[in-house]
Amino acid sequence: MSRSPLRPWPLTRRQLLAGLGALTGTAPLPAWAFGDTTEVDVAELDLGPGTLSRPNGWKRMLYEVVQTTSVECEPRAVRVKPDSAELFAHPFSVVIGDAAFAEPSDRAVEQLERYLSYGGFLLFDDATGTESNPFDTEVRKLVRRLFPTRPLSPLPADHSLYRSFFLLDRPVGRVDRVPYLEGITVGNLTPLVLMRNDLSGALDRSDDGRNVHTVIPGGERQRREAIKLGINLILYALTANYKKDQAHVNQLMREGRLE
C-alpha cells in the first residue's frame, strides 16, 4: 500500500523516528493505514449559506493529532452535504457557521440522526464568538429536531472530553467567552457538541502557514489551549468515555493530576 497522495508531507516525524528507533528495536513500527476511510479525517457539513469552510484549520488540528498522539490521521477536511451517504465514511464531522443557515431537509435530518445514533460525532463550531447570534439559534433549532427529547446542556467539568488526551480546564478558541462546551449526551456518550468560542478560528491558517485570526484575549498561549482542545475532540470521538474507566481515574488521582 502506498500512502495517500493527499498527504501533504512526504515523511512524518513518526516515520523518521521509527526508522531511527528500528535500529534499537524499541520504536513503534511504520504506520500504514488500510485505505482512505480507516484514517481519521474531518467532514465539514455543508448546510449552505451561513456555514463556513476552514479546511486548513482542521488539517492543522489533524496534523497536531498525528504529531502528538498515536492516532493515524489523514490531514484533510472534506466538504459533505448532510444528506450524502458519504458522510458515513467520516465519523468525525463539523459544522462551522457565523450566520443563520437554512433548515436542513427532513431527509438530511433523518440521515444526521442515523449518523449520530450509529457512532458518528458532530461538532458545531460557532465562529461568531458571541453569546447570542442567528447561527446559534439555528443550531439549537436543528439540535431540537435531531434530539427532540434531549436539550443541549453544558458538559460537566469532569466530562471525558476534557481529559481524553490533555487535562483541560475550559474550552477556548479564537475567543474565550463561554467557559463550557454544550452537548447532547445519550447514555454515557456525547455524540454532539456545541463550541461557542470559535475553535476553528484559532486553528485556521492560510496556505502559507500563517494564522488567519488573532486569538483574544490570551494570544498564542490561548491558541495552544485551543489546539489541545481540538486534539481532545478527536481523541474523544475515537475513545468516547475511555478516560472515565476506573483504571485511569484512579491513577490520575493518585498522581494528583485529577481531584
Next chain:
Amino acid sequence: MTAWLLGGALGPDGSLVWTAAPWMVVLASVVALAVWALAAVGTRPVAWRLGELVALALGLVGLVVAVAGPVWVEESGRTEEGRVVLLVDGSASMGVIEDGAPRSDQVAAIVDHVTSQLGAVERFTFGDDLSVGLPESFELPGTDLEGALDSLAERLAGEQLAGIVVVTDGLDRGLLRRRFRDDDAARAPELQGPLTVFQVGSPGELTDLAVRDVDAGGFAFIRSPFRIRATLTGLGYEGRDVPVTLTRDGAVVTKKTVSIGDDGTAEVAFDVVAEDAGRFAYAVTVPVYEGDAVPSNNVMPVVVRVVRDRIRVLQVAGSPSWDVKFMRRFLKGDPSVQLVSFFILRTHADVSVAYDDRELSLIQFPYERLFDQDLWTFDVVVFQNFDYQPYFGYQSRRLLDNLREYVEEGGSLVMVGGDRSFSMGNYGGSPLAPILPVKLSGASLDPDVAPFRPALTPQGARHPVTRLTADPDENEAWWGRLVPLDGTNRPVGLVDGATSLLAHPTATTPDGDPLPVLSVREVGKGRTMALTVDSSWRWSLAEAAEGRGNQAYLRFWKNALRWLMKDSTTARVSVDTPRENYAVGEEVRIVVRARDAGFAPQPDAEVVVTVDNEGRVETLEGRTGPDGEVVLPVEVVRSGTHRVAVQVRRGERAVGEANTVFAVTTRDPELDEVSPDEAFLRRLAASVPAGRYHPPGELGPVLTDPDAGRVVRDRRETPLWRSPGLALWVGGLLGFAWWVRRRSGLR
C-alpha cells in the same frame, strides 16, 4: 350302614341346601318327563307296563334329585385366645455398628424373650411396608411404622389382638415420628391391642462421624467467591477437632479443622473461587476413624454449576482508531461484558516538547500487571492493531508466553488487523505465532490495501461466527451486500487445524489458496481468532448509511464472543441433565442435542453415552429424533461423581463430542440419621391406651390383653348328590325298568 349310604353321618342340627342352579333342575325334569312319556308308548301286558313305568318314574326322580345337588350343611363355632404379633424393624439403620457389632444383633435376644414369655407369636418385618417373617438381613431402604401398623390392621380385618410388640431403633422416616416431633398434641394411630416397644440401639455406644449436608447454593459465578457449607454430625466426637477436606474433581482444594460441638454437630464453610465456567464436582470429606458406625456417610459430593456473571474482555489497542472505537462501543454496550480497555494514546515517536507531561491525562500502560497477573481473570483478550515490542521490551517473550499458556489453558485471543498486527507487528516467530490460526511471515509483509469484499468460505457458510441469520441463503446474501473493507494484512497461509471463514475474493497466499481474512482455531483448551482487517467498523456505520442499521456488525462480533467463550449454543453437540445432584435410586435423564454443519437439528445420528462412576462405566446408545435430540434415562444406583461423555456420529462422520458431570449423593436417607430416637419411642408407648416402653437391653414383660380373642366358625358339608344310596336308587330302579321292558318284548 346308613352313614355309608348317605355319604357321611348327618347331624340333627344340619340343614339341606340345594346347590344346583334352578334351570338345571327344570331342564333335568323336562328331559326325565320326556323319557318317561316315550317309555309309555308300546303294547304290552298291563302288569308289565305298570311295573316298568313305576320303576322308571322312581329312577328318573332320583336322577333329577341328584342333578339338583343336595348338600347337608352343619355349622358350629368356638372362641380362641387372642394373638400376639411381633413387628421387627428391618431397615438399614438397624445395621449400624455399635460397639463393634451391628445394632440388629440385639433383635434375636428380644425375639427369644417374647416367645419364651408368650409362646407362639406371629412375626413380621417392616420397612416401608410389612412382610411375613423375621428379617433375613437389615437393608430395607426406609422405615414407616405407621404404614406397617395400617397394613397389619388390614391384614387382620378388625381382629382384637392380645398384644403388639415392636422392635426398632425408633428412626421412623414416615409421618408418625415427624408428627410427634412437630405437634405436641399428635396422637398415635388406633391400635388393635396393647403395644410393647423394645428399643434397640443406644446413642451412648455409637460413634459416627458424618457429612450430613452440603449446600453450594445451586450455582456460582465465575471468579466470584462462593461458599460451600457443610453440616457435620459427630456422635461420640463431641468436643473433638476433626479435619475436613474439600476436593474438586478428586484434587484437594483446601482443608479445615472444625470442632464438633456439644450437641454433636458442626458447621464448616469453604470460600471457593471457580476460574472456569461449567459443572464441577466438589466433595466434602471427613476421616473414617475406627469404630465409625457408617463409613459411607463420611463423604458427600455436590456438583456446582459455575456460570459467568459477565464476560471479562481485555481490549488492547495500539492506537485509537475508528475500528477501536466501534469495538469498544460494541463491548461497552453489551451488558454481559465487563470491558477493560487499554489504548496506546502516545508512543515514543509522539513525544512532543511542546507539551509537558503534567498537561496530559495519560497513564502508564500496566502491561506487566496485565500479562503477568491479571491475564487469567479475563475470558477474552483482544489485540487490536497492537505492536507489543515497544512496550514489552526485553520481557516480550515471557509475557507473550504467558498469553500463549493462557490460551492453551482455556482463554481466548483475538488478533485484529492493522499496521501493527500479525507480521507487521512482528508476531511471526513470536510465542503467539504457534497459537494463531494463520501462518505469519518472519518478516513484515506490506498489507494489501485494495478495497475488497470478503467472501464466505464453505466452512464460513456454516460456522456460528459468520452466521448473521439462520437461513443459509439469506446469510450468504447478507455477507455479499456488506460494504467493502479497506485492505488486509497478508498472512502466508492457514495453520493446520484452523478454519477460514472469510477469505479474500482475489488475493491468495504463496501456496495459491485464498487469503484468509477471518479464521478461527482451537488451541489446547482455548480458542483463537484472526481478523486481518482494521475496518470491520464499516459494517456498522456504513451499513447504517444504507438504512440497514448495525446488525451485521453486532451479530458478527456477538457470535464471535460466544464462540470464543465456548458458549454451548455454538457447539454442535451438547449434553445436559436437568439437575446437578441426585439421590441413589433416582432416574437421571441425559439429554443430548446434535446439530448439523449448518447448525440445524441433526436427526438420526448415532449417540453413544458413557457414564463413568469412578471407574464403573455404563454405556447407553440411542439415535436423535427429528428435533436432533435424544433423551437417555439412566437409573443411578451408586453414589459419587458421574462423568458423562457423549459421542455423536452420522454414518462414518463424527458430528461431535460433549461432556458433563452430575453427582449422586452418598447419603442413604435411611442412614441420614443413625442415633436411636428414644424420645419418639417413649412418647409412642405413652400415647396409646395401653403401651409400654423398654429401653435398650431391658427385656421386660410384654403387655397383653387377656380378654382378646376370636371366634372361629366350623362348617361341615355332606354332598348327598354323590352319596352311594342315591346312586343305588337311581341305578337299581332304572335297571329294573329296563329289564321289565325287555321281558315284555319291547326294546
